[in-house]
Amino acid sequence: MFNFEIVAGGTVRTVLQNRRREVLDLVSRTYRIHEAGQTVNPDSYFLRFPEKPDSRIIALPAFLGPESGVAGIKWIASFPKNTESGAPRASAVLVLNDYATGYPIACLEAAAISSARTAASAAVAATALRPEGHQGKTIAVIGAGVIARNICDYLSAADCLPEAYLVHDLHEPSGQALAEHLRGTQDAPVSFTTDLAEALAADTVVFATTALKPYVTTPFKPGQLVLHISLRDLVPEVVLGAQNILDDIDHCLKADTSPHLAEQATGSRDFVTGTLAGVLNGDVTLDADRPVIFSPFGLGVLDLAVGAFVLEEARRDGTAIEIPDFFGETRRW
Template identity: 45%
Template sequence: MLILGNADVRHVLDGKDFEVLNAVRHAYLEHARGETAVPESVFLRFPHSARDRIIALPAYLGGGEPVAGVKWIASFPGNLAAGMDRASAAIILNSTDTGHPLCVMEGSVISARRTAASAALASATLQGAEPADGVSLIGCGVINAEILRFLTVVHPELRQVTVFDLDPGRAEAFARRCSAELGVTASVAGHPDDALAAHPLVSLATTATVPHADLRACRPGTLVLHVSLRDVTIGGVLDAVNIVDDRDHVLRAATSAHLAEQHVGHRGFIQATIGELLLDGGDHGRDPRRVTLFSPFGLGVLDLAVADMVLRAARRDGLGVDLPDFLPVRAPAGHTG
């Protein structure tokens, strides 16, 4: 079995944003075709720490070269105050022939980049009336940093960025980093409504557990990438055109969409999945009079698609540490010793 650490994974993925986008697109298309198996994610929570959680996302991605495995990802927001990353993860890939584990790899980079690629792919699919030359980012962490980078890949004209975070110092530092690394002009909003109103493209990537944004400050025709899933109020969800990655998955675990379903007693407010739109092809312009809300629960097949890309490159380039004796050695047939 192969062990790949963070440096190995970054070695493969750095400079490969288009390849990551294509891997995520492939996973969404296979999911829309019914060529995947995505059981419900399992949430491990702790009795005295409501914000902390570890989630298991098992999945199978079909197609010409099928992949199976699981992502085990922890989110501990308190790590930030200690100078550590909020999220950490490991991904295990298994053989679809024998079930044997093939690889264990560090998964936080894969998780962040597949999330960002998913958001960027949605923004490229759900086009607005005007070019996407600006974006508002609410939540100044790793995920929105990756989302901004992937947005500049699919929208090379994007040059204006407005950011907001509950920690003003963090927002200022984030804005400076965006300007320095991506050559964009970044400014800090003093209130979340100011950020929502600044551009017709918004990304919400926070650690919120209770809905707080009704989206009324957004311009008509705005696309909101609701990556953190629990920011938008029930009214905000029901007023929007709703696109998700999977209806069954997003309507659970107290997401904003789940709360909206409980409120109205049905899921008819969800118009489509991103996979259905990609499979359909053609142009999918946004409603110019309403907010479009993209709420991706985060399917394990996205992690598998990118992890498989990493594993193939790692084998080709001789990366990682191989443990040939990881599994028990089976005695030859007839051996009685």
């Protein structure tokens, strides 16, 4: 009852690198469990700073349900200016709690968990929303940070294998770094482009930027699949011109995401086609004559599911670090 463990970032990365297919299955199952109403996923809570409007720290509490016995919270900071010194934009921890007692049982380095669950959700969507596969297609990646790298790795693990990759980033060294990573890990040709319009014309377009406001005004064409992972790239008119798949409708339509702005512009949610779990369950049918946009806000239940998986694997590998006497009092009297 009073055991407490730490799982360090190196261990988290090793577990996730070696078990991407298992994480894909886990994320897919968790979406379905959430859709069935078996989880609790409250709103995310944003800590903002008046003198740093681009920075924030976000709390994502969640509960995976009585069967799992796991509750917890991710505390993740996003400070984009970190990249100017070569440091990652995001840092995070995940605390897991025991449902029976409420006691914390573990703390895990969670930037890797967060990027893995985000990337896995993109790959699950890429598979479900383009069931015929990506052969003969071009995948463009707009934004070339850690999330983009992980998305590409998970697309490969999910057998989303395109004919070619195209990379675009305003910071060319980052874009070239992602292109080089893809050349070393993928069989498809890879090109870097400074032309946003060229990237937007690809068969599958992945957004993984740090954009705070929409800048994409070009409508997408029938047959295009858009994985809008960074959530604030598209103006409302672009959203309204497509079929829109979200991870959780109430969760996504807030915080001035592009879908939220579309709701504000129309006063309606009629533009929402359904959820990814609805697609996975066969409850949502898509129209081949219209483009499809997947916009996930990011669910804390995914962090919990992946974090609990990492903890069990670390215990099995003997790499979880137990902290003796972490709790100062273990008896009421």
